[in-house]
Amino acid sequence: MTLPRLCLACCLAFLSAAARGQDPLPVPVPAPAPTPVPTPEPGPDERPAPVEEPPPTQDPVPTLDETPPAAASPSPAPADYARAWTEAEFEQELARLADSHASRLSVSELGHSRGGRRIALLTLGDRAGDPGRRPAALFVTDLAAHAADRPAGPEAALFAVRRLLERAEGEARVAELLASVTLYAVPAPDPDGVFAPGGTLERTCRLERNFPAGWQPSDAIECPQGPYPCSEPETRELARVVAQRTNVGALALLARAPAGLWSAGTDSPSNAADPVLARVAARAGLELTQLVRARDAAAAAPGSLPAFARARTGACVLVLDPWSAPAPGPESAPRGFESLPGAIEALLGELPRLALRSPRTERLREKLWLVEVDLSVAGLLPTASPEERGKAPASVWLDAQGARVLRIGLGREGEPTTNLDVPRGPTWRVGHLAGAESVRLHLLVEGEAGGVLRLAFRSLRGAVVEADVGLSG
């Protein structure tokens, strides 16, 4: 008898929907805002003063798709995302989102900028569990100069975050996804540059080139990469997320694409067949070729965050330019913003979550059992990148308690079954699993009839799946 302790049906339902090619992310049509907040277009060097607004009203929570009367809620209208926000507005919206979606969003402090401003870290994911123990993606606004030497503001990232949270409120599929993965979002990684461009302290480098990838001393002298990688607190904190949070397997960067990158062309990049980007493109209505080009351009730039993430963890990199398509009307968010939630959700759906099928038990001798377990990866991303595989012998481990596991055989499709090394403790090294791979484990178990073998698979990316296997029959 087996006692699975994970809601497998939910994951399977999500996967089957994805496999059928259903588009779970219909592009929302913003409703006309009856009385939008006055939003004069700021010049490149002016930002509107903080808007004095009444305390947020929590109930009901208005969504972007059903913009309420302005007087009833302080929620930004779609058009508000097209202008540059002040620091006060940014903080106010963070507080509102955290209050409105307390079960799925926490706002914490990633660190402080050189000017002493808080760098906000948004953690999206079901807070019933530990978001740090789930596969995760990092979602960041680029640090490069966007307009008039200022970086892009947090509006696009906040738009996507808000939309995702609202979908989770109304769509079970999104809610289940946010229960199994985590999204770390840093909408304003350079708050000094965004909110106080006139008072920004002099930098010794370009922030977007200050990551430890391809850093050279000559570049340090010539300035762009700084006297040493991560010499600035903003880049240091972001790099730490990539280097230290091993559950992060993907990076989504909102960046202005180089001129010409998005132009239509018939040539296809050699690796346009990237299956993850292909799925993201299909679900979000984006051009795969453009996604691949943007990724390759960003990852090839020495000292960039994508280059660092690729080199360090082999992370899947998604580069999106939400500013390339302007708002279709005065009361709408920029068109490019509308594709962000779908793209981010699609990326999250490809993170490597572990899934178990009900184990089968066979009694071989009085106290000897054969337990067969099918373990699979839900999502197209692997449990470890090729870069990581070379550094560690395993990225999936099995902790077995309650009975003595004598041997484990691992069967992969089309390959003969191999034996796992016998550990001295209860933790077995299963190895690495590819994206969407399924393997069968044969466990030779010594235990009393009626006992329970407790299995817990965990992976480098933070996924955990558990099952209790009853020794009976």
Added chain:
Amino acid sequence: MTTRIRDAATGALLALALLAPARAQDPSAPPANGTPPQAAAQAGEPAAPPHWAPRYRAPADVAAWVEAWVATGLAARVALPASRGGREAPALSFGAAGGPPLEQRPTVFLVGGLDGASLAGAEGALRAADELLRRRDALPRAIAFVCVPWAAPDGLARTLEGGAADGRDLLPVDDDGDLAFDEDGPDDVDGDGLVLEMLVEDPEGPWTRGSDGRFLVRAASTDRLRYRRVPEGRDDDGDGRYNEDPPGGVVLDLAFPVGWHGEPGGLGGALPLDDDLSRALADLILARPRLAVLLFQGNHGLLARPGGVEGLAWSSGPGSAADLSAVRHFAEATGRRQAEAIPLHRARAEPRPGAALDWIHAVAGALAAEVGVWGPLEERGAVRVQASAPEALVRREEGVEAAWARWLDDVRGGIGFVDWHPVDLGDGRSALVGGWQPFARANPPEECLEGATAGLASFVEKLAAAAPALELRVVEAARDGEVVTVRARVENSGRLATGLAGADGARLSLALPSGARLLWGEVEARLGVLEPGTTSREVTAVALVPPGGVLRLVARAPWAAPVEREVKP
């Protein structure tokens, strides 16, 4: 063990003794504007601490030494953040009285034990600074000194306590990528009170025992008995590997970005300069004009130049003229002669990716050297053979081992090495345990500290005295009505170049008075690196200058103090 207890006890007493007068004068108050402290302490002011004595100081002793010098008013405190383990890294700066503010002078940095293992290096830096402070008025007035004697306090403290002398700080690291931290570290398997080395038989192991069975050499393809070499300890996490995830994480000396690669199990950390202390040290070096950075560490007994790994542009070749000059000063001061400037990876007989020395050379642009305080030839009584011996040592690993073997047998009578002996690791597995005892090879026995650190202050002084000295030669300063012509050159009368070749060179700038107008010529001339005794090209400027106007010429160079001259043609 006995040494450690004695050190701790005397250290505490000394610390108390030294702290008392320091508190009386509020040592926390730095000299105003960072200007060099005035001449010798006057009557009633705190006295200098006792002369350096050959013993290993505990962290409290080092802090007390800094406090005491700061309290005399002869040195200024340099604030550095604490280590990851919360330990202080005391530091001070000083220089001869009468010159410009310390922060503006070309600076010689004395950094002890940044590798976290070299206690002898820490003592070497401290002794050098102590002796220089005592003859402060004889020091070059244009030069400042900064001493950070215990630059990697976590690693040094563990080494001093007899723990693993791997130099790591206290950052927990998942070295083996199993999501567990520091779960498989060294153990005293044989119960002799020491954690030494362990040889595990492995057909593909890189080591085998040499002709002298105590020492290991690289295995050849024909060697049948081969070993993996690991710290003494059991397989605590049951993964079939030994001590692959020990306590602690980063060796600060290897956390710099040149040649660095962040590998799991590597010693350079997940990100370069990711801890506050090493980053503050780097920023401190960048913040001041820097002549030289001397890292006192290592047990090769040599003066090593940058080149932690092969393949760096500066790892091959004979080294720069400045490197060779430093080698000469080192030999004159310590009697340790070496015919060439040896790159770090050869001096250490192993690659040093991410070495601080390479970053200091390549980015900070300072004259950088590792001063190997201890080595197999540095104890009195050791046979210092012909002058080329140090180079011979670093050419072949066997040469280094042979030198240590001679020291062990001829000087120490074999004491300091535990012969390899079998131990049972459980599950039917066994290994050999043995190797060098603490305070033998990595750091000298305490009684050898005197000889190992002798002459280091003199070396630093000679290096500082050789600093480039700029002189402005005004060839012409003529006025014809309002038309003023200025021609000038810059001469380096020092014994070192004005900076590293290829780096930013000397400059001559001309400031015109208000109302003046440059007609042609240069107001900011790049002169390149000026070698010792050379003069720059002539710089010319012709300007319209109102009567009575004063022109200001300023010559600058990375390693030299700026000189300024006003011209009133």
